[in-house]
Amino acid sequence: MAQIGFHASHEQFAPSRLLTLCRSAQEAGFAAIKCSDHFHPWSERQGQSGFSWAWLGAAMQACDLPFGSIAAPGYRTHPAVLAQAAATLAEMFPGRFWLALGSGEAINEAMTGLPWPDKPERNARLAECAQIIRALFDGEEVTHRGRVTVIGAKLYSRPDARMPLYAAAVSKETAAKVATWTDGLLTVGGKVENVAPVLRAFRDNGGAGKPVHIQHALSWAPDRATALAEAMHQWRHAVLGGEAMWDLRRPADFDTASDAASEAALMDRLPISEDLGRHTADIAALAALDATVHLHCVGRNQEAFIDAFGAHVLPDLF
Secondary structure (H helix, E strand, C coil): CCCEEEEECCCCCCHHHHHHHHHHHHHHHHCCEEEECCCCCCCCCCCCCCCCHHHHHHHHHEEECCEEEEEEEECCECCCHHHHHHHHHHHHCCCCCEEEEECHHHHHHHCCCCCCCHHHHHHHHHHHHHHHHHHHCCCEEEEEEEECEEECCCCCCCCCCCCCCEEEECHHHEEEEEECCCCCEEEECHHHHHHHHHHHHHHHHHCCCCCEEEEEEECCCCCCCHHHHHHHHHHHHCCCCCCCHHHHCHHHHHHHCCCCCCEEEEEHHEEEECCHHHHHHHHHHHHCCCCEEEEECCCCCCHHHHHHHHHHHHHHHH
16 A cells, blocks of 8 residues: 655754654654665755664664665675665564665765766666675575675574565666566656656566655745745755766765756756645655655755644545
């Protein structure tokens, strides 16, 4: 069944505040929590970037909801270490954790000094790492020499039930490629006419019947001017296209690249409105694709967002 989750944005808020926000989201009626495994924020203005793996253990103890996270193995985090971290959470909190794997962004992975390859090579490394992680989840002893190297690795602390391993995809092409090996899909939200083809490509190429999660960014405030100002301050990098999101290396680079972004350009990329009815309709359209939709209000007004959506949006969705 489709559910509505809360996205915990490590780039924007201190880990301690995110714990409080997740508890508030649970009390308001959100049904799940999702976060990302990032090293840097997207902008110097955001100013945070906690270590998600330390935070997840505390958050899952503080809240009773299912949690999910996305990580990019093979660069900053070796796939065997990532598998160990995920398996530990899944053992402590049975049936409540899923992990999605993505091909990564330079801003979060390139600080290791490894070469940052083009997208086809990153996809190949992702598939290789996914094979390693799945074998470790299954209790196998893994030795692998390829794009990454693993020698005699075995997980001794694992959950009783196999935890799901999802793939992240933004394009139709990537969604189709990962559909055969993944247990589910994580993708981005936005206009339903842009999201639906990605889900169709996934389901038509081996993903039929598998869970789908959508991270849907939006900006809401009680008045339109504040909603727009918050989006421009915190999330204007959303206007960037092409390979910029994957290849820029520092928060300052994102700030420079998006500094001249217009309000109109951002409004074309992100639903920005004070109208709760408009947001409800957008979310309902995404949920109708048979997906769990994790809401990310990009402004700093998280408490007001949780209260307003808990009282006026979630009850109208189901």
